[in-house]
Amino acid sequence: MTAPEPVVTIRGLDFAYNGNPILRNVNLEIAARDSLCIVGPNGGGKTTLLKLILGLLQPQRGEIKILGERPEKARLRVGYVPQYAYYDPLFPVTVLDVVLMGRLNRLAIGPYTAKDREAARAALAEMGLGNLERRLFAEISGGQRQRTLIARALAASGELLLLDEPTANIDAASEEHLFEVLRKLNQRLTVMLVTHDVGFASTFFKSIACVNREVVIHPTSELTGELVRNMYGDDIQMIRHDHRCSEEGHCTHGLP
Amino acid sequence: MDFLNALADPAIPFLRQALLSGILASLAFGIIGTYVVARRISSIAGAISHCVLGGIGAGLYLQNALGVTWFGPLTGAIVAAIAAAIIIGLVSLHAKQREDTAIGALWSIGMAVGLLFIARTPGYVEPMSYLFGNILLISQADLWLVLALDVLVAGTALLFYHQLLAVCFDEEYARLRGIRADFFYLLLLCLTALTVVLLVRVVGIVMVIALLTLPAAVAGNVARNLGQMMALATICSMLFISTGLAVSYSYDLPSGPTIIVLAGLVYLLMLAGRRLVRKNA
Numbered sequence A: 001m002t003a004p005e006p007v008v009t010i011r012g013l014d015f016a017y018n019g020n021p022i023l024r025n026v027n028l029e030i031a032a033r034d035s036l037c038i039v040g041p042n043g044g045g046k047t048t049l050l051k052l053i054l055g056l057l058q059p060q061r062g063e064i065k066i067l068g069e070r071p072e073k074a075r076l077r078v079g080y081v082p083q084y085a086y087y088d089p090l091f092p093v094t095v096l097d098v099v100l101m102g103r104l105n106r107l108a109i110g111p112y113t114a115k116d117r118e119a120a121r122a123a124l125a126e127m128g129l130g131n132l133e134r135r136l137f138a139e140i141s142g143g144q145r146q147r148t149l150i151a152r153a154l155a156a157s158g159e160l161l162l163l164d165e166p167t168a169n170i171d172a173a174s175e176e177h178l179f180e181v182l183r184k185l186n187q188r189l190t191v192m193l194v195t196h197d198v199g200f201a202s203t204f205f206k207s208i209a210c211v212n213r214e215v216v217i218h219p220t221s222e223l224t225g226e227l228v229r230n231m232y233g234d235d236i237q238m239i240r241h242d243h244r245c246s247e248e249g250h251c252t253h254g255l256p
Numbered sequence B: 001m002d003f004l005n006a007l008a009d010p011a012i013p014f015l016r017q018a019l020l021s022g023i024l025a026s027l028a029f030g031i032i033g034t035y036v037v038a039r040r041i042s043s044i045a046g047a048i049s050h051c052v053l054g055g056i057g058a059g060l061y062l063q064n065a066l067g068v069t070w071f072g073p074l075t076g077a078i079v080a081a082i083a084a085a086i087i088i089g090l091v092s093l094h095a096k097q098r099e100d101t102a103i104g105a106l107w108s109i110g111m112a113v114g115l116l117f118i119a120r121t122p123g124y125v126e127p128m129s130y131l132f133g134n135i136l137l138i139s140q141a142d143l144w145l146v147l148a149l150d151v152l153v154a155g156t157a158l159l160f161y162h163q164l165l166a167v168c169f170d171e172e173y174a175r176l177r178g179i180r181a182d183f184f185y186l187l188l189l190c191l192t193a194l195t196v197v198l199l200v201r202v203v204g205i206v207m208v209i210a211l212l213t214l215p216a217a218v219a220g221n222v223a224r225n226l227g228q229m230m231a232l233a234t235i236c237s238m239l240f241i242s243t244g245l246a247v248s249y250s251y252d253l254p255s256g257p258t259i260i261v262l263a264g265l266v267y268l269l270m271l272a273g274r275r276l277v278r279k280n281a
Helices: A044-052 A071-077 A095-103 A113-128 A142-157 A174-184 A198-205 A225-232 B002-008 B015-039 B042-064 B073-094 B096-120 B128-132 B140-157 B160-167 B169-177 B181-202 B206-220 B226-250 B253-281
Strands: A008-017 A020-030 A036-041 A061-066 A078-081 A161-163 A190-194 A207-212 A213-218
Touching: A008 A044, A008 A190, A020 A044, A020 B073, A036 A044, A036 A198, A044 A061, A044 A071, A044 A078, A044 A161, A044 A190, A044 A207, A044 B140, A061 A071, A061 A213, A071 A225, A071 B073, A078 A142, A078 B169, A095 A142, A095 B042, A095 B160, A113 A142, A142 A161, A142 A174, A174 A198, A174 A213, A190 B206, A198 B073, A207 B015, B002 B015, B002 B042, B015 B042, B015 B140, B015 B206, B015 B226, B042 B096, B042 B128, B042 B206, B073 B096, B073 B160, B073 B181, B128 B206, B140 B160, B140 B181, B160 B169, B160 B181, B181 B206, B206 B253
Parallel strands: A020 A213, A036 A190, A036 A207, A078 A161, A161 A190
Antiparallel strands: A008 A020, A008 A061, A207 A213
């Protein structure tokens, strides 16, 4: 029996922006229902890597295959969750309308179908936002907006979920809720996430990709303070996280 | 009362024509104004409106100095507005960091070209009516143009409502969903350009941005979605134009500035009202 095809395959990838090398000789393979966290310093190439996977940028060298296809072809099978802070807070759009955008495609003209609305409502319900569908996107909390954007990605029926810094600008309780949501989704989807929160990575993800021009993958079980220091350089502050404590008082720490 | 009597007076048909064209054009103003406010492209609309003078000047010169009768000021205005929309759109899509410069340059160059052409056009040309508009000069033929623009704008907005919403709200995501975001952005700018040409007739080049954005900005304070904002902006635009026309007729004031001051006052009152409500909440 042949092994199942990886969800993401990157081989020998180089990317430069205006002649400045951003990523060099990237090799990466992510299996179905894997969870990978992408961390690294600002300007290290984390978001660039995500955009290459989405086909929004083209590498100068190397090959990317997403679900066995070129990124541009596989886009409709990829759910993407950008940072919510990027949106105009005055834009008049309801939560349901944002989620319905996940049902758009090149050929859809005119109103959404009943099937589209059903899929959007199911995604909202899965994110625990069923009662907020008529609310303005700008009116709901940061954590709820982040879950709305995840619902939009789910409404697209993607097989791979990419998230760009979903824990930025949300409070600890919302972050905790987000972990739970991702844990549940990871049972059926492959999850890739960009974050600065290395503690977050250690509590949830199976692997961690350190991106700083080059990409090095470690199992999260091997994540140590020394490794993080090497990844970001010496100029960082590490704070011990305590995201998950059971009722009996057993806690898993973000950084060992 | 004077205004209502004048409307009924068969001796002054231009007033009825002005009111009717203002009310009809409000549909295009409301829809496009909503996109302009939501997508925050009012400076692009401003640059397009100032380029219109270049087209009007070229039309006047070609018609009066060179005898090219088929290329009049209206054709010139449409060509200049569409050209400006496409140039700024392409710069915005492919060289975002230069967008401000392109907007500023076209804004001034359009005006300068228009004034040069007008200076070289034989006979006396009064640029004031182009700069400050005069809805009372709208002709029967203009009414058909207004109707055609309404059909084009409303038809596009209905057919591509979700695509345009996605492109305005999150262009990158729209592109990921297979939407031709560049095409829809340029389409939006071209429709804005055509609407601006019509607005120039109503309030003039200098005040186009105000009548394009103020009704939509007032509507945006209460609307729950883009469709509602368009409907409310259309109603606001109708009210501003008809009330402005009535006030200007009753007090013998120029119609364009009266309409704009009225719209500005309503917007400011709305902002103050919201602030008060928030303070007391």
